[in-house]
Structures are given as C-alpha cells and as structure tokens.
Amino acid sequence: MYRPMNSPNPNSLKSRFTKGFVKALIRINKNHPRSASSSISSSPREIRRRYHKIKTASYASMACAVGRRRAWSRALLWKIRNQACNGGVVRRSIGSRSHYSMKKRVEQNKVNELRKVVPGGEGMDTWSLLEETAHYMKCLTTQVKVMRTIVEIHSTTT
Amino acid sequence: MENDFFLNAGIPPPLHFEQASSMPAWRSSFSTAIDIQSSTADRNYSLEQSPDCFYNPNWVNKSTDQNIHFESALSPMLSSPAASNSNISNESFVIRELIGKLGNIRGSGEISPHSESLLGIQNSYMGRNGNVSANTSCYSTPLNSPPKLNLPVADHHWKKEKLPSLGNSMALKSSVAEFSADPGFAERAAKFSCFGSRSFNGRTPQLGMNNNNSTEQPPFRSHPAAKNGDKFPRVSSSPSLKALGSQTSMQEMMSALLQDRSEFPISREESTISEQNPNGETNSMDLNSRKRKSVSKGKAKDPPPPISPSPTSTKGTEANENSNAKRSKPSENNGNDQNGSMKAEEDAKGSTSSDEKQTKTGPKPSEPPKDYIHVRARRGQATDSHSLAERVRREKISERMKLLQDLVPNCNKVTGKALMLDEIINYVQSLQRQVEFLSMKLSSVNTRLDFNMETLMSKEIFQQNSGLPQHPIFPSDSSAQAICGHQRQQNPALCNGAVDPLDNTSLCQALGCNYLLSWTTAPYFGPDGLFRAAPSGVL
Numbered sequence: 007m008y009r010p011m012n013s014p015n016p017n018s019l020k021s022r023f024t025k026g027f028v029k030a031l032i033r034i035n036k037n038h039p040r041s042a043s044s045s046i047s048s049s050p051r052e053i054r055r056r057y058h059k060i061k062t063a064s065y066a067s068m069a070c071a072v073g074r075r076r077a078w079s080r081a082l083l084w085k086i087r088n089q090a091c092n093g094g095v096v097r098r099s100i101g102s103r104s105h106y107s108m109k110k111r112v113e114q115n116k117v118n119e120l121r122k123v124v125p126g127g128e129g130m131d132t133w134s135l136l137e138e139t140a141h142y143m144k145c146l147t148t149q150v151k152v153m154r155t156i157v158e159i160h161s162t163t164t
Numbered sequence: 165m166e167n168d169f170f171l172n173a174g175i176p177p178p179l180h181f182e183q184a185s186s187m188p189a190w191r192s193s194f195s196t197a198i199d200i201q202s203s204t205a206d207r208n209y210s211l212e213q214s215p216d217c218f219y220n221p222n223w224v225n226k227s228t229d230q231n232i233h234f235e236s237a238l239s240p241m242l243s244s245p246a247a248s249n250s251n252i253s254n255e256s257f258v259i260r261e262l263i264g265k266l267g268n269i270r271g272s273g274e275i276s277p278h279s280e281s282l283l284g285i286q287n288s289y290m291g292r293n294g295n296v297s298a299n300t301s302c303y304s305t306p307l308n309s310p311p312k313l314n315l316p317v318a319d320h321h322w323k324k325e326k327l328p329s330l331g332n333s334m335a336l337k338s339s340v341a342e343f344s345a346d347p348g349f350a351e352r353a354a355k356f357s358c359f360g361s362r363s364f365n366g367r368t369p370q371l372g373m374n375n376n377n378s379t380e381q382p383p384f385r386s387h388p389a390a391k392n393g394d395k396f397p398r399v400s401s402s403p404s405l406k407a408l409g410s411q412t413s414m415q416e417m418m419s420a421l422l423q424d425r426s427e428f429p430i431s432r433e434e435s436t437i438s439e440q441n442p443n444g445e446t447n448s449m450d451l452n453s454r455k456r457k458s459v460s461k462g463k464a465k466d467p468p469p470p471i472s473p474s475p476t477s478t479k480g481t482e483a484n485e486n487s488n489a490k491r492s493k494p495s496e497n498n499g500n501d502q503n504g505s506m507k508a509e510e511d512a513k514g515s516t517s518s519d520e521k522q523t524k525t526g527p528k529p530s531e532p533p534k535d536y537i538h539v540r541a542r543r544g545q546a547t548d549s550h551s552l553a554e555r556v557r558r559e560k561i562s563e564r565m566k567l568l569q570d571l572v573p574n575c576n577k578v579t580g581k582a583l584m585l586d587e588i589i590n591y592v593q594s595l596q597r598q599v600e601f602l603s604m605k606l607s608s609v610n611t612r613l614d615f616n617m618e619t620l621m622s623k624e625i626f627q628q629n630s631g632l633p634q635h636p637i638f639p640s641d642s643s644a645q646a647i648c649g650h651q652r653q654q655n656p657a658l659c660n661g662a663v664d665p666l667d668n669t670s671l672c673q674a675l676g677c678n679y680l681l682s683w684t685t686a687p688y689f690g691p692d693g694l695f696r697a698a699p700s701g702v703l
Contacts, residue, residue, distance in 0.1 A: 056607035064603055116585035123592045136564035139588060143571050146595035153602035
C-alpha cells in the first residue's frame with residue numbers, strides 16, 4: 007500500500023495521478039483559454055470556474071488513479087459524476103444508534119464528523135471508515151505534493 | 165516391555181531399545197536417542213521429524229513388567245517406598261523418576277544420585293533457558309515470577325509429595341509443578357517415549373488450554389506452536405490419557421502451568437506431563453485445539469464447557485496462578501509480534517475489568533463453529549457473545565487508530581480516541597484545504613498551460629520536491645507574496661475589494677491576510693496549540 011514516493015515507478019499512484027491531472031489541466035486550459043499577456047481580463051468568475059474545475063480534476067484524477075479498489079475513490083467518482091449531472095444525491099447517514107455513555111457519544115460524534123470529511127464515509131462502519139481514512143490521507147498527501155510541484159514548476163517557468 | 169513401545173515408535177534401528185532391560189543399556193540407547201534427536205536442526209520440532217511415535221501412556225499402560233523393571237532400575241533413587249500407592253501412581257512416579265534420571269543423563273552424561281540428578285536437571289534447564297530464573301516450578305508460576313517450589317530443597321518433599329499426592333489433587337499440583345518444571349523432562353520424555361508428533365503436538369495446545377476452560381485463563385495465544393497451526397492437528401481423544409485416571413484437578417494444574425509456555429520445548433514438557441494425566445477433557449481438548457488453530461488476530465472465544473468441576477481447594481491456587489499467568493502474558497507477548505501489543509493491552513484491560521464475574525465456575529458458552537474468529541473472554545469480563553463481539557470490534561478499531569496515529573504527523577502524544585479522531589479530522593481537512601489552495605494557485609498562476617508533458621512528468625516525479633512535512637510553519641512568504649503579487653497584477657479589484665467573489669476559498673481569504681495565507685500553505689498544525697482554522701467546505 008505504501009510506495010516509495012520518489013521512485014520512478016511509472017505505475018505508481020503518484021505517476022498515475024500526475025498524468026491524469028496534467029492532462030486535465032491541459033484540457034481545462036484549452037477550454038478556458040487565458041490571455042498570456044495580462045490576466046486582468048479574466049474575471050473572478052472565470053477564475054472561480056477554473057479553480058473549481060481544477061479542483062475537481064485533481065480529485066477526479068486521484069480517484070481514477072486509485073481506481074475502484076477503495077470505497078472513498080468510488081464515492082468520490084460517483085459524487086463528481088453526480089455533480090456534473092447536477093443531480094447529486096446526498097446519501098443519508100446510516101450511522102448506527104448506540105446507547106453509549108456521554109463519552110462514547112462524543113466519540114461517535116467525531117466519527118460522524120470524520121464521515122463527512124472522508125468521501126464515501128457515510129455508509130461505512132467505523133472500522134472501514136478508519137481504513138479508508140488512512141488511505142485517503144495518503145492519497146491526499148500525494149495529491150498535494152504533485153500539485154505543489156506543478157505550481158512551483160510553473161511559477162519558475164512563468 | 166520397553167521393546168514394544170520403543171519399537172512401535174519406529175525409532176530407527178540404531179536406537180536399540182530391545183535391550184532396555186538393563187539400566188546402562190537403556191541409558192546408552194536413550195543417549196543415542198538424545199543425540200539423534202538433538203542433532204536435528206530445530207530441536208523444538210524434532211518430534212515432528214521423528215517418525216510416528218506413540219504416546220507415553222502406552223508406556224505407562226504397559227504391563228507391570230515395565231513397572232517392575234522401572235522400579236528395579238529406579239529403586240535406588242527412591243527414598244520413599246514407591247509401592248505405597250496404586251500401581252498407576254507408582255508407574256507415573258517411576259516414569260518420572262526415570263525420565264528425570266535420563267534427563268540428567270543428558271545433562272551430565274551419567275546417572276547420579278537422585279538429588280544430584282534433580283539438581284542437574286534444574287541446572288541444565290536453567291542453563292538452557294536463560295529466561296527462566298532458577299525456576300524448577302516455573303510451570304506453576306509465570307516465567308518471571310519466583311518459583312514456588314525449590315527443587316533441590318524439595319527433593320525429598322518432591323518424592324514424598326508425589327507418591328501420596330498422586331491420589332491427592334492438592335499435592336498433585338505441587339508435584340506436577342515441580343515435575344513439569346523439570347527442564348529436560350518433557351524433552352526427554354518426548355524423545356524417549358517418542359510421543360507421536362502429531363498426537364503430541366495436538367495435545368500440547370489442548371492440554372495447555374484445558375485449565376483455561378475452568379480458570380478463565382487468557383488465551384494461549386503466544387504459544388509458538390499456535391503460530392504453526394498445521395503442526396497441531398486435532399486429536400479427538402487420548403485413551404491413554406484417560407487410562408491414567410489421575411484427577412482432573414491435576415490436569416487443570418498442568419494446564420495452568422502449560423498455558424504460560426511460550427517456548428516449544430517447555431510446552432512439550434507440559435504436554436508430556438499432562439499427557440500422563442488422565443484426561444476426561446477430551447472435549448475441551450478438541451475445542452482447545454480448534455481454538456488454537458483459529459488464533460489469528462489475537463481473538464479468542466470462551467473455552468468450551470469446563471471439565472469436571474475442580475475441587476474447591478484447587479481453585480485458590482488456580483486463581484493465583486491465573487492472575488500470575490495473566491500478568492506474565494505481556495512478557496510472553498514480546499516475542500509475539502502478531503499479538504503482542506494487543507494482548508498486553510488486553511491483559512491490562514482484562515485484569516482491571518470489573519464486568520460480570522465470569523470465572524472458572526459455571527458452564528461457558530459453547531464454542532462456535534470453527535470458521536469463526538475465536539474470542540476468549542478475559543478474566544472478570546462478560547463472556548456473552550455480544551460483549552465479546554463488542555470487545556473484538558473495539559480492539560480492531562483501536563488498532564486502526566494506532567495506524568492512523570502513525571500517519572498523522574506530530575500525533576505521538578495524543579492519546580484517546582476522541583482526541584485522535586480530532587487530529588485525524590483536522591489533518592484531513594487541512595489536506596483538503598491545501599488541495600483547494602493549490603488548485604486555486606494553479607488556476608491563477610498557470611497563465612500558459614502549454615507545458616510539455618514529458619518534461620513536466622520528469623520534473624514532477626524525479627524532483628525532490630518539498631513534501632508536506634518539509635514546509636516550515638510560515639514558509640512561503642515568498643510564494644504567498646508571489647501569489648498576492650500575481651493576483652494583484654491580475655485582479656487588483658480582487659485584492660482590494662471587500663467582496664469575495666470566490667466563495668469560501670482559502671486563497672481569497674489569504675489574499676486579504678498574509679497570516680492566513682501562510683497558514684494555508686503551511687503544513688498541518690499538530691496538537692501543539694498552533695492555529696487551526698475552522699473547517700471549511702471541501703467539495
């Protein structure tokens with residue numbers, strides 16, 4: 007599950023994500039051409055749209071890189087597709103009611119919070135949720151690293 | 165006579181056991197056996213490599229000719245009359261004496277007087293097992309605890325105890341304790357009497373677990389044999405065990421002693437000793453073997469219904485041993501990677517648990533089918549299936565939390581589920597915010613996205629880019645200013661405007677505040693009291 011981050015493995019999660027994300031960036035840039043001279047013309051709305059697309063592309067490419075092995079990636083892709091269709095259905099929380107003490111209730115609340123944060127966490131039991139969280143955290147760090155690198159590359163080149 | 169059982173054992177010819185009538189011949193043959201057996205690479209598993217050896221009780225069950233022979237051979241060793249008790253007890257005692265002597269043969273190479281042999285056994289055992297500290301009766305107590313019985317001192321006690329106590333459950337315990345403590349005893353007995361590898365191994369866990377049934381012992385998880393489940397096939401019943409007809413309490417005692425075994429040779433000793441005991445607990449043995457096979461994640465279920473109720477007198481000592489055994493579990497767990505942390509954790513919990521008092525008395529819930537994960541209730545805990553399942557679930561979750569704790573940086577000091585969950589949630593949210601921020605950066609910075617895929621990929625993958633943990637807390641003022649500057653160039657209105665067109669984006673907020681910006685670019689703030697932003701919308 008844990009691959010070395012700097013390995014030139016073409017099939018690594020990082021590589022797959024990078025390829026997908028860069029392709030998406032190129033595609034977005036084509037669809038939303040920006041004038042190289044000055045960006046004053048780009049409206050905040052456009053920036054917002056681009057931002058949203060890039061963000062979605064980032065998450066989508068990461069979920070694609072992970073594949074359908076993980077529940078969170080499946081849920082993420084599902085959510086993205088639903089958002090694209092503007093028909094996103096919010097899944098109901100299927101958390102089990104437990105008659106714990108106050109302490110446990112607090113803990114259960116936090117678990118539910120975690121469910122909201124992790125995609126696809128709503129319909130999972132606690133143990134699976136923790137497992138998905140671990141993998142999701144790992145993928146998020148990869149995502150952030152790659153994006154940061156891309157930004158740095160372009161900030162140096164531009 | 166001995167020829168029969170030795171021949172049946174399939175011992176290779178060199179071990180000429182036909183002439184075991186004379187002590188020296190026997191001794192030599194046994195020595196040969198010892199040498200052959202000890203030459204195997206893994207002594208612990210030499211039994212398996214040996215051919216099917218039948219079980220010791222056959223030895224015992226043989227006609228009294230053997231017994232007479234043994235007695236004659238061992239009579240010099242006996243300081244007390246061996247005929248005071250029944251034949252069986254005599255046989256048992258004589259056999260043990262003999263094995264003790266043989267063990268000493270191994271240790272010293274010659275038969276020495278009884279006391280010396282015992283001492284020799286003890287010393288050899290101590291020398292062999294560094295972790296056993298002068299414990300001849302180590303089996304009656306945990307490995308690390310001082311011995312209850314001192315073998316050299318109790319030589320005479322031992323003999324005297326053994327004979328009359330063979331019929332007495334109380335005394336049996338001590339004698340068995342000492343006897344089982346005989347270091348090489350089990351090894352030698354196993355080798356000499358050629359305990360069938362399968363039957364032997366099969367009994368080891370069974371017998372080790374027997375006492376657990378009635379004494380609510382922690383699971384015999386750390387037993388190395390348990391890891392090799394294939395070496396412990398189920399042995400449904402041992403008629404030879406039953407034949408001995410000693411008390412079940414002795415069996416329980418042996419089991420209590422056995423359960424602390426973490427070394428295979430020692431476990432062999434225990435099993436041999438307990439094998440000599442009559443076994444009315446074949447059922448429990450079956451179930452225990454089943455239990456041992458299914459031990460995987462450190463879960464255990466309640467043992468099967470206990471054996472015949474032990475005498476009340478034994479319960480006290482059993483309780484002591486149980487508690488001792490429980491306390492010794494963590495020490496055993498150190499060598500067990502799989503179950504170590506969990507077991508120690510569980511033992512600590514179990515000993516302090518004050519739930520429903522489920523103890524040795526009373527029938528325990530019957531064992532589930534074999535494909536279930538077997539869970540054993542700890543002492544003092546409820547043993548109904550619901551609470552067991554709950555406990556298993558809690559343990560799984562805590563295990564996961566520990567893994568997550570390793571993933572989240574700067575979370576070593578956080579303890580407790582609630583706090584840990586807080587940290588995890590904050591960390592994931594911070595990662596998501598970073599993604600948002602970087603995507604915003606990308607949308608604004610990348611004015612020309614005509615970059616070369618290959619170069620980008622090469623740079624991306626092979627670059628030693630700064631990962632998350634490498635970022636200083638307030639890093640990238642340069643990057644922040646670059647963004648701000650860039651934004652200012654692009655959208656002066658955006659920077660200056662109070663209206664925030666980009667709803668809830670960290671970048672826009674950051675544009676108005678460098679502090680926030682640096683926070684968004686900074687790595688996740690651990691639980692050191694540093695600033696943590698409120699959760700923002702993610703997707």
